[in-house]
Structures are given as structure tokens and as C-alpha cells.
Amino acid sequence: MESHMQAKVSPRRESSNRRLHRLWGPCVGHVITTRFSSVIAIIGACTFCLVLFNLRDTGVPSAPVHPEGIDGFRYVESGRRALQQVRAVNTYRNDTVAVLSTTNKMRRTLPNVIIIGARKAGTRALLEYLGIHPQVVSASREIHFFSDEENYARGMRWYQAQMPLSAPGQLTLEKTPNYLISNVTPERVHRMNSSVLLLLTLRHPVTRAISDYTQILANRNGRGQASKDFATLALHGRTGEVNQAYKPVYISTYHLHLARWLKLFPLAQIHIIDGDRLITEPLEELRAVETFLGLEHFFTSDTVYFNATRGFHCMRRPVNGSFVDSCLGASKGRSHPHVEQAVRTKLSQYFYKHNQILFNMIGRSFDWT
Numbered sequence: 001m002e003s004h005m006q007a008k009v010s011p012r013r014e015s016s017n018r019r020l021h022r023l024w025g026p027c028v029g030h031v032i033t034t035r036f037s038s039v040i041a042i043i044g045a046c047t048f049c050l051v052l053f054n055l056r057d058t059g060v061p062s063a064p065v066h067p068e069g070i071d072g073f074r075y076v077e078s079g080r081r082a083l084q085q086v087r088a089v090n091t092y093r094n095d096t097v098a099v100l101s102t103t104n105k106m107r108r109t110l111p112n113v114i115i116i117g118a119r120k121a122g123t124r125a126l127l128e129y130l131g132i133h134p135q136v137v138s139a140s141r142e143i144h145f146f147s148d149e150e151n152y153a154r155g156m157r158w159y160q161a162q163m164p165l166s167a168p169g170q171l172t173l174e175k176t177p178n179y180l181i182s183n184v185t186p187e188r189v190h191r192m193n194s195s196v197l198l199l200l201t202l203r204h205p206v207t208r209a210i211s212d213y214t215q216i217l218a219n220r221n222g223r224g225q226a227s228k229d230f231a232t233l234a235l236h237g238r239t240g241e242v243n244q245a246y247k248p249v250y251i252s253t254y255h256l257h258l259a260r261w262l263k264l265f266p267l268a269q270i271h272i273i274d275g276d277r278l279i280t281e282p283l284e285e286l287r288a289v290e291t292f293l294g295l296e297h298f299f300t301s302d303t304v305y306f307n308a309t310r311g312f313h314c315m316r317r318p319v320n321g322s323f324v325d326s327c328l329g330a331s332k333g334r335s336h337p338h339v340e341q342a343v344r345t346k347l348s349q350y351f352y353k354h355n356q357i358l359f360n361m362i363g364r365s366f367d368w369t
């Protein structure tokens with residue numbers, strides 16, 4: 001066969017082949033001596049190029065690829081593109097650390113979205129609303145992983161095991177309002193996943209502080225402990241000045257806490273929800289959250305509706321193919337104790353300058369007069 005094919009080679013080509021043979025050695029010369037060998041050489045060269053192409057450094061691991069075809073992306077800090085890439089990275093990372101459950105394709109993943117606070121600003125309502133979205137699963141209880149030393153010492157596997165099962169493509173959501181004010185949490189969250197998406201609900205600082213006090217009061221009453229009134233705790237008795245160290249006041253000084261997060265996370269990665277509007281206009285706030293998370297629009301007045309008996313919005317939760325009405329428990333939406341207008345004014349004046357710092361920080365303002 002080989003000698004037959006060689007017989008068809010022209011004398012001119014034969015002499016050039018002999019030159020090549022002399023130059024590149026017997027091996028190369030032999031390969032290109034015949035047309036058949038040339039075709040083999042071209043195929044070989046193409047295969048070699050393909051291998052080189054696949055081995056190139058793309059900056060992201062080449063496997064595993066997300067079942068929906070989403071591969072890892074580099075995170076670029078700019079607007080919408082950044083968020084799209086953040087989502088892709090989240091999906092990718094969670095797939096790589098997924099603990100496969102016994103249920104086919106369902107798994108527990110580390111959260112790709114965290115509600116970091118603020119306490120008493122509607123975090124539970126936000127979690128429960130998002131929990132009925134088909135593309136979201138949420139951990140029902142507060143995990144306190146990053147902010148609690150004992151829990152943090154249990155490790156990332158433990159944290160992951162606290163998450164609900166999710167299908168590929170679903171986001172996993174956790175909420176622990178204490179994360180906002182915890183000094184150690186931003187750095188720990190960042191170490192877990194620098195691309196995690198953060199949700200932060202903010203409420204009028206005075207209303208939030210009174211709501212916080214109401215919660216503490218209810219807990220103390222439940223334990224049979226006596227309590228001072230709000231004004232006594234929030235203002236210094238002798239001077240009448242605001243007691244900045246009183247925790248409900250301190251928590252409402254939002255910029256102090258957010259500044260720690262912004263040292264590590266770009267603002268584009270933190271979506272701020274107006275907690276007051278979440279009470280009155282939840283659909284608008286939820287639609288903005290859907291857009292931020294890249295979810296399909298699911299919430300309508302059918303799924304989130306005002307319940308006149310409850311005095312708050314409630315939701316229709318999908319259960320076994322039908323919808324079940326569901327409102328938050330009695331610990332949400334408690335009536336607040338009376339606080340004198342003079343005390344409210346004093347606090348509003350105190351918060352004014354802090355609010356301005358916050359508004360500059362986030363490029364957005366709230367009507368917190």
C-alpha cells in the first residue's frame with residue numbers, strides 16, 4: 001500500500017521530499033511523503049491544537065460544569081453584569097460543595113443569599129415571602145452561624161447541613177438579623193463566598209428601636225421580669241440626651257454596621273429593602289428583590305394579599321398542588337407601648353445626622369422624618 005502510493009508521487013515532489021527528509025530527519029520526511037500521511041498529519045495537528053485549547057488557563061476550574069450549562073465566571077465589580085456573574089459563581093460554587101441528599105438531584109447547599117438584618121425591620125416577612133417563590137428555598141430558623149462562636153466552631157459542613165434541600169437552579173436563603181451588627185460576621189461570610197448576595201431590610205430607626213424594645217419587653221414579661229419604660233432606657237435620665245449605648249438605639253444607627261460590610265462587599269451585592277414599605281406595599285419591594293436576585297416574577301396580589309383580620313399582608317403558600325393561606329405569628333406586628341412625642345422627636349433628631357451618613361453611603365434616602 002505504502003509503495004503503491006509512493007509510486008504516484010511526481011519527481012519534483014520526490015526531490016523536495018528528499019530535501020525535507022535530510023533536513024527534518026527520516027521520521028518527518030516519511031510522514032509527509034504521501035498524501036495519506038499528509039491527511040493524518042493534519043488531523044494530528046488539529047487534535048494537538050484542541051488539546052492545547054482545552055488545557056489553557058481560563059481562571060476558573062474546568063469541572064464540574066453546572067447541570068444547566070452555567071460554568072464559573074470571574075467576578076467583575078460593575079453593575080448588572082457583576083450581579084449576573086455573581087449569580088453564576090454562586091451556582092457554580094454551590095454545586096461544587098453540594099452534599100447530595102438521598103433524594104435524586106436534591107441537595108443541601110451553602111446559602112447563596114443571606115438576609116443579614118436588621119432585627120425588627122421585617123426580616124421574617126421577607127424570608128417567608130421569598131420562601132414561597134418556586135426558585136428559592138429558605139432555612140426556616142435563624143442559624144446564627146457566623147455570629148455565634150460555638151456554632152462557627154462546628155464548621156462549614158454543619159452550616160450546610162442546616163440548609164433545606166434544593167433542586168439545581170434554586171437559590172438557598174438564610175436569615176440571621178444579628179449578622180448586621182456582628183463585628184466578625186462580614187469577614188467570615190466573605191471567606192465562605194465573596195460573591196454571596198446580601199439582603200438588608202431597614203426601617204425607620206425610631207420605630208425599629210421601639211419595636212425592638214417591645215420584643216425585649218415581651219420576653220422579659222414572659223420570664224416574669226420587671227422592665228423600665230422605653231424613655232428611661234433610650235434617654236439618659238439626668239441630661240435627657242440619647243443613650244447611644246442602649247442596644248435598640250445602637251442597632252438603628254445603621255451606617256455603623258453597614259460600613260463593616262462595605263469594606264468587603266461592593267454595594268451592588270447588597271440589596272436594601274424598605275422595611276416600612278414591606279409592611280404597606282410588599283409586592284413592590286418583593287418585585288425589586290426578584291429583579292436583584294435574577295428571579296422570575298412570581299409575586300402577585302394572588303400570592304401576597306392584605307388580610308384585614310390580621311392587619312398585615314399574608315401569603316398563599318403552595319402545598320401539595322394547592323395554596324394555603326399563611327400569616328406570620330403573633331410575635332410579628334405586636335402593638336407598641338405608648339412613647340411620648342417628645343421622646344420620639346429627640347430620637348429622630350439624634351438619628352438625623354446618622355441617617356445622612358447612611359444615605360450618602362448607599363446613594364439612596366428614606367423618608368425617616
Ligand SMILES: Nc1ncnc2c1ncn2[C@@H]1O[C@H](COP(=O)(O)OS(=O)(=O)O)[C@@H](OP(=O)(O)O)[C@H]1O
Nearest residue numbers: 119120121122123124125211312313328332333334
Ligand atoms: N406581613 C407581615 N406580617 C407581620 N409583620 C410584618 C409583616 N411585614 C412586616 N412586618 C413587620 O416585621 C416586624 C418584625 O421584624 P422581624 O421579622 O425582622 O423581627 S425579628 O428580628 O425577626 O424578631 C414586625 O414589627 P412589629 O410590628 O414591631 O412587631 C412587623 O411590623
